[in-house]
Structures are given as C-alpha cells and as structure tokens.
Amino acid sequence: MQRVTLKEVAERAGVHPATASRALNTATRGLVNAQTAARVDKAARQLGYTPNSIARSLKTSRSSTIGLLLPDLTNPLFPPIVRGVEDVLRAVGYSPWIINTDNEPDREAAAIESFRGRSVDGFVVATARLQDPLLEEVAASGTPLVLVNRRVASPDIPSVTGDDAAGVSTALRHLYDLGHRDIVHLAGPQDLSTGLARRQAFRQAMEDLGLSADPERIVDAAAWSEPAGAEAMEQVHERGVPYTAVLAGNDLLALGCYDILERRGLRCPTNVSVVGFNDMPFIDRVAPPLTSVRVPHYEIGAEAARLLLEVLEDPERHPRSVVLPLTLSVRGSTASPPA
Amino acid sequence: MQRVTLKEVAERAGVHPATASRALNTATRGLVNAQTAARVDKAARQLGYTPNSIARSLKTSRSSTIGLLLPDLTNPLFPPIVRGVEDVLRAVGYSPWIINTDNEPDREAAAIESFRGRSVDGFVVATARLQDPLLEEVAASGTPLVLVNRRVASPDIPSVTGDDAAGVSTALRHLYDLGHRDIVHLAGPQDLSTGLARRQAFRQAMEDLGLSADPERIVDAAAWSEPAGAEAMEQVHERGVPYTAVLAGNDLLALGCYDILERRGLRCPTNVSVVGFNDMPFIDRVAPPLTSVRVPHYEIGAEAARLLLEVLEDPERHPRSVVLPLTLSVRGSTASPPA
DNA sequence: GGTACTTCTACAATCGATTGCGAAAACAGC
DNA sequence: GCTGTTTTCGCAATCGATTGTAGAAGTACC
Numbered sequence A, B: 001m002q003r004v005t006l007k008e009v010a011e012r013a014g015v016h017p018a019t020a021s022r023a024l025n026t027a028t029r030g031l032v033n034a035q036t037a038a039r040v041d042k043a044a045r046q047l048g049y050t051p052n053s054i055a056r057s058l059k060t061s062r063s064s065t066i067g068l069l070l071p072d073l074t075n076p077l078f079p080p081i082v083r084g085v086e087d088v089l090r091a092v093g094y095s096p097w098i099i100n101t102d103n104e105p106d107r108e109a110a111a112i113e114s115f116r117g118r119s120v121d122g123f124v125v126a127t128a129r130l131q132d133p134l135l136e137e138v139a140a141s142g143t144p145l146v147l148v149n150r151r152v153a154s155p156d157i158p159s160v161t162g163d164d165a166a167g168v169s170t171a172l173r174h175l176y177d178l179g180h181r182d183i184v185h186l187a188g189p190q191d192l193s194t195g196l197a198r199r200q201a202f203r204q205a206m207e208d209l210g211l212s213a214d215p216e217r218i219v220d221a222a223a224w225s226e227p228a229g230a231e232a233m234e235q236v237h238e239r240g241v242p243y244t245a246v247l248a249g250n251d252l253l254a255l256g257c258y259d260i261l262e263r264r265g266l267r268c269p270t271n272v273s274v275v276g277f278n279d280m281p282f283i284d285r286v287a288p289p290l291t292s293v294r295v296p297h298y299e300i301g302a303e304a305a306r307l308l309l310e311v312l313e314d315p316e317r318h319p320r321s322v323v324l325p326l327t328l329s330v331r332g333s334t335a336s337p338p339a
Numbered sequence C: 001g002g003t004a005c006t007t008c009t010a011c012a013a014t015c016g017a018t019t020g021c022g023a024a025a026a027c028a029g030c
Numbered sequence D: 001g002c003t004g005t006t007t008t009c010g011c012a013a014t015c016g017a018t019t020g021t022a023g024a025a026g027t028a029c030c
Helices: A006-013 A017-024 A034-047 A053-060 A078-091 A105-117 A133-141 A164-178 A193-208 A226-239 A251-263 A297-313 B006-013 B017-024 B034-047 B053-060 B078-091 B105-117 B133-140 B164-178 B193-208 B226-239 B251-263 B297-313
Strands: A065-070 A095-100 A122-125 A145-148 A159-162 A183-187 A218-220 A245-248 A273-278 A291-294 A322-324 A327-329 B065-070 B095-100 B122-125 B145-148 B159-162 B183-187 B218-220 B245-248 B273-278 B291-294 B322-324 B327-329
Touching: A006 A017, A006 A034, A017 A034, A053 B053, A065 A078, A065 A105, A078 A095, A078 A297, A078 B095, A095 A105, A095 B078, A095 B095, A105 A133, A122 A297, A133 A145, A145 A297, A159 A164, A159 A297, A164 A193, A164 A245, A164 A273, A164 A291, A164 A327, A183 A193, A183 A226, A183 A251, A193 A218, A218 A226, A226 A245, A226 A251, A245 A251, A251 A273, A297 A322, B006 B017, B006 B034, B017 B034, B065 B078, B065 B105, B078 B095, B078 B297, B095 B105, B105 B133, B122 B297, B133 B145, B145 B297, B159 B164, B159 B297, B164 B193, B164 B245, B164 B273, B164 B291, B164 B327, B183 B193, B183 B226, B183 B251, B193 B218, B218 B226, B226 B245, B226 B251, B245 B251, B251 B273, B297 B322
Parallel strands: A065 A095, A065 A122, A122 A145, A145 A159, A159 A322, A183 A218, A183 A245, A245 A273, A273 A291, B065 B095, B065 B122, B122 B145, B145 B159, B159 B322, B183 B218, B183 B245, B245 B273, B273 B291
Antiparallel strands: A291 A327, B291 B327
16 A cells, blocks of 8 residues: 655645645644645645654654553553553644563663654653662653653652552551551562552551551562562561551552451451552452552543653753642441451 | 764764665675674664664664554453563564554544554554444555454454354353353443354354243343443343343443342342353452453464564465454352252 | 676665755835 | 845755665686
C-alpha cells in the first residue's frame, strides 16, 4: 500500500510542497492565501493524505510521543495509571509508549535507550527506586521527566504521588478507633519511596497515637507481592509479636497476609483486622472485602501527564511535584479486636 | 542534549558514513574490512552512539514497531496478553505500541490512522468485532495483522483464540457431573466472536448432554462487565426460568451474577453454582472463589506475536490461525445442587 | 608487467516532511 | 506611474540514516 505523500497533495493542488506543508499546519496556515489553503485542504482530503510522522519527527526532532516506564503491567495498580496518562496525552495529540521493566535496572536502562532512540519528547516513570542514577541522568539531560507513584531520594525531579503519610495515619486512626492497640506493619521494599514512606509514616503515626512502634512490629517484605506478604506475615509469627491488626504496605501484601491467617486458623476480621493500601481493582470482592487506603491511580496518571505537558509546552517552567490526598475505603476486613 | 550521529562516528573512525553504517549493521558487516569495522565499533562505543531509529525508519520504511489495539487495559484480561505480545516481540527487537479504544469504532479508526502515520510494521488487534470493515481493510492493505482473543466473521484474517466451544463443553460437563440439569447462560455481546461462540457452544453442549437449551435459558448481556452481568441475571429471574447453575460468558458477568444472588438471598454454591470464563487474575480470591474456564492469555498474546513475526519475516507466508486449548479451574463456586 | 578479478570504500541519491530566505506578485499611497 | 510595503509562494537545505553504483586499491595469475 503506497501512502500518499505531501508532494502528491501539492501537485494536485498545483502548489509547491512547502506551501502545502504550511497550508496543512495550523501554526503556519496564516502564511498562505486562504483560497490556496482551501485548495490544498481539498486535495489532501481527496487523496486521503495522512502526514508521515516519522519524516516529521526527523525534521522537527519532536515525536509527539512520551515514554512510559512500568514495573509490570499485570500488577492491577498500573492499568489505571496508564489510562490516566493516556487519556490526558491523547487529548493533545501525544501518545504514550509503554515498556515493562519487571523492576530490573538493566531493562530499565534498555528501555530508556530505546526511548531515546525513538526520540520521545518526555518520560513518565513508575519504576523509580530511591537511588536511581539512571533517572537522575535522564533528568539532567534535559528531557522532561515526571515520576508517578514512586519518587527518588533527590527532591528535584517532579513527581505525582499519593499522600502516604496521611494515608497511613488515617488507616491507623481507623484501627485505633476500633480499639486496636497492638498493630503490626508489613512494610514494602525499602528501596522504593512508597515502601519507605509508609514505613516511616507507620512509626510516626503509632507514636502520635501513643502506641508502641517497636521495630519488631515492622517486617520488611522483599517485594510488593502476595508471596512476599505471606513470608513477612510468617516472620511476624516467628517473632512472637502480639497483635490484633495488620497494616499492610499494599493490597498484595495484605492478600499474602490473608493466606497465612487462614493457614494458621485465624479469622479476619474476627481475630485479626487487616488494612491494605492502594484499594486496587477487585480488592473489594475478595473474602473478606479488604479495607484499604484508596490511592487515586487514574488521577495520579492524569496529573503526571499534565505536569509533563506543562514542561513540554514551556521548558523553562519550574517543575513541580504534586501529592494527592488519599481516603480510606472501609470494608469487611476490619472490626473491633477480640475482647 | 546533542545525540551522537553516524557522521560523527564515521569521522572519528576516519571513514565515510556509508562505511560506518555498513560496519554497524550485522547484515552488511561482511562488506567492510574487519579492521575497519572494528575501528568503527570502537568509535561508536567511545562516543556512545545510538542509532536514530527515526531516521532509519524514514529510509527503510520499517519501524520495528507494531500496533496493539485493546478495548481497555484496565480489564484484567488484557495485561497478560500485552505481556505475552511484548515479551516475544522484544526478544527480536520489536516494540508494541498500545492504544485503548474503549470499544468505540471511532477511536479504533483513529488509532489505526495514528499507527499508520507512525509506520508500524504490523498490528495485533484485540478489539475485533464480528463485522469490522476497518480490520478487513487493514488486512486487505497488506499490513500484517493478527487478531487476539477475538475474531472477525470472515475466516481469512489470522487469529489466536481460545477453544471456546471445548471450554464451554468442559464447564457444562462439570456442572452436569455435579448433578445440575437446569443451567442458564449469561451470554456476552453477540457482535463479538467470543460472545457468539460461547453462546452457540452452550446450545450445542446442552443438547449433547440431553438438556434443554431453550432460548429463554440464555440471556445476552450488553457488555462484558459486572453491571451488564447483574442486569442479565435479573433478566433470568424476571423470566422465571428455574435454574440451579449459571454459566457466565466471562468472569465479570459472573461477578455481576454474584451481586444479584446476594441481593436475592441466594447462596453460592449452596443454592446456585456459578462458572465463569477467562479465569482472570485474582478471580480465585473472590468470595466464593470462582470456578472458571482458564484461558491462557499470556500464551495467546505470545502466540499472536509469533504469528505476526512469521508474516513479517516472510510476507509470502500463508497466515494461519491458532486455537489454544482451555482448561477448567474448579473452585468454590460450584457444588451439587440443593436436593 | 599487464590483465582480470575481488574486495573495499566513497559518492550521492533517497526517505517525507519542515523552514529560512529571497523573489515575485499584489497592493497602497502619493 | 513610481516607490515602498505587505502578502504569498517557491527554492533549496536539512533532519540522520541506508543503499545502489562506481571507482580505487589490492590480489592472482600468466
């Protein structure tokens, strides 16, 4: 199938390709006579012309494309973020380009390289580790970059995240109000900002409530996954820490926690209350429905896209970070502790 | 940031850009003296050269890119497909480009247009409707195209799907063996191959079991969604059809069905057994864990990518379709009917 | 040493658009 | 009718690679 080229449109309209180009681009349209422009339009429509964006990109060195780095699309957390990003970008003519890295730095590097080779105009990155030299380098190189959901240690890279501290605080308040005093925390990976922030917030909020935030009440999971959650929960038991409630660093850890409770013959919420984090899709349908800190992932993605567009439109613009408020979705996994 | 160009590499190596290009491409590397090639390699490495794939695409009119059309990424069905496609493609240097269409033909058309403008080398399409002139046109245009999960009515477009008929048959056999005789089917949208095939298979399999496949035992849902499933299930009750088991066209319909059962005070599986379709992620954790026909989505995606690669490598190759076998994941939503 | 091949490299065109610059045309003013 | 502006358009270069072709360098053989 031979695509129609600008030259053919120009020929049909009886003008030079340069003129056709100007007529077809809104920004330069004023430079050409209205009647001529109309003639070009007509020719383009008749021939079914669609611009070759590759040629355009080569010349303009902009691709109307942004790179979106994800750890793993099959984690239900991310599809809403992707949709948020995509919906906002598409409205202004940009398209996101998604690559999964499975949290492997090598693949992250390869993805960035690939994106660079394709001249993406900017990055939205959900794979940030706290220490992430690659991203620092990208940011330093001048390519617009916005982090979603996770941040890096250095604060000068713009990001859109949920207010983890407030979320943890709300969740603990909820448990406290139900009467829980012995609460443990299944923390996420500590090399990720979410894992770290929630862990720190746990300690802080416990202290604020006048409860023990003894280090042994916190177990670090190796990953944000169900098996890791199960393993961490086993740890809790091995340590022999008394508890009536669990605050999981995210919903997957909470599901792993469920597994251990069941295996040990403990019932939720009768014996143990569990609170998750993220309020991921379908988590309201598990047994028991999980009480979880709702993170507005779609909005996080959308807001990240907006921040990126700001910088794309005005590179001088000072990048800013956004922290979105979280709410608690109270469901059947939390109740008063056994008397 | 100024990217390094081939010309600079050539200069540093003391050769012509054309020679540098040949040295760097494995296919043409034999045409240049081994020592010269090594010199070029070294220069490229020293300068940190990465080829500008936009320029390359413009010249070669291949982009090492394929377009992936999805209805909606947030449907848990699709992420595994995406990963399957991506993993296979990436291994050979292709990247998928994802667009969500939300099942709107307009957006599908726009997406195809956008893909064309970006010169994708092929399409993987998960949005096919039975009647889909757009896709027929794409196929006719010569651009390689593989359908995943869904097919179109005309059989000459290659596709990778699950064996719906066998899946339905297995599911019904399971219910039959448990003792169910009064079974209803919540069918999916009939303009999609999956909805149609499963509906037809239901009638056939019921007859094969010597059971009534009366049309009133089948309700068509308006969409593959929980609300549509709930609505369809309400229909079943309005019709007053006696039943002890429900075969849902997919898991989301089954979840909608759960809602109605609960609202009506019916317990699953005590009063009513429910079987879903797809065995989507986390469906084993809902209450009760859903018995579901497992569809190997990752493999479907991977196989689709392989088919596409076959055609990309040898355009003369006759496109073939693949039907993957399904299995039944038996869980807690099915049991013997009440006595 | 000359002829006939190979092997290697350089030249230049090309992909399809965009854009600075200059010239032609149109127009205004006197 | 002439000069000075403004409008409109065409020319040609350019983005960064790939590739057909031609010529130079090197080798083999008599």
